[in-house]
Amino acid sequence: MADPIKNPTVDKFISMASSWKAEFEKLREIVLESGLTEDFKWMHPCYTLEDKNVLLIHGFKEYCAILFHKGVLLKDPHGILIQQTENVQAARQLRFTSLQEILDMELTIRAYIYEAIAIEKSGQEVVLKKATEFPVAEEFQEKLDENPALKTAFESLTPGRQRGYLLHFSQPKQSKTRTARVEKYMEHILSGKGIDDK
Known part of the structure; x- marks a missing residue:
């Protein structure tokens, strides 16, 4: 060889x-x-x-x-x-x-x-969980329910970007921390950006 x-x-x-x-x-x-x-x-x-x-x-x-x-x-x-x-x-x-x-x-x-x-x-592929299979933090769900534009923007993101947000929002144990994370990234989502996009 x-x-x-x-x-x-x-x-x-x-x-x-x-x-x-x-x-x-x-x-x-x-x-x-x-x-x-x-x-x-x-x-x-x-x-x-x-x-x-x-x-x-x-x-x-x-x-x-x-x-x-x-x-x-x-x-x-x-x-x-x-x-x-x-x-x-x-x-x-x-x-x-x-x-x-x-x-x-x-x-x-x-x-x-x-x-x-x-x-x-x-050619085998790994079957990844869909974004819909990840838990949605209650605080994020409330924002989605009260803001149709946010819901539409989130649903328009790629599955990987959706997953990134869902994991990030659901990680903290305290509600106030989850709320702060959601609020920090709302504009990002509305702009069609993933969590790590500038």
Whole structure:
């Protein structure tokens, strides 16, 4: 097999990493052996198959990880895939806290990568919950009921943008915090913007 093509942006990312440098290099080596194309997206090394995202490598304070974009579809016979938060629907992580852990798990990591590639080749898709399946904070529902323009604007947003707002509005435990969040973003919604849009 020909040597894998390394993306210079990933070279720079790894050389500038303040932590997990050796772990990133080993994970990169393992992933590149699979034949995936190395790219750089979302500020991290991302690996694709025919322009479809399969996985990325990223680091946090406590661990580094491989994030499988359709990880929920992996069989996970070892029970080692982690859902980052309860709201993450498709992606799953394999987490590592040392280079030795990666070396010890190398065969397993490869097996998970090849299964992720097979899933991508098969065309399988993750069925995501619809925005209508997420709870609507009572405070937001009241605003929708009393402001038809807001309701129309919200319903015109993409499902992903709707989901973002519904999750953000329903997270706080206190009603006054939920109300403040709703009021803060009403103009955003009326302008057709998602929660992270400027």
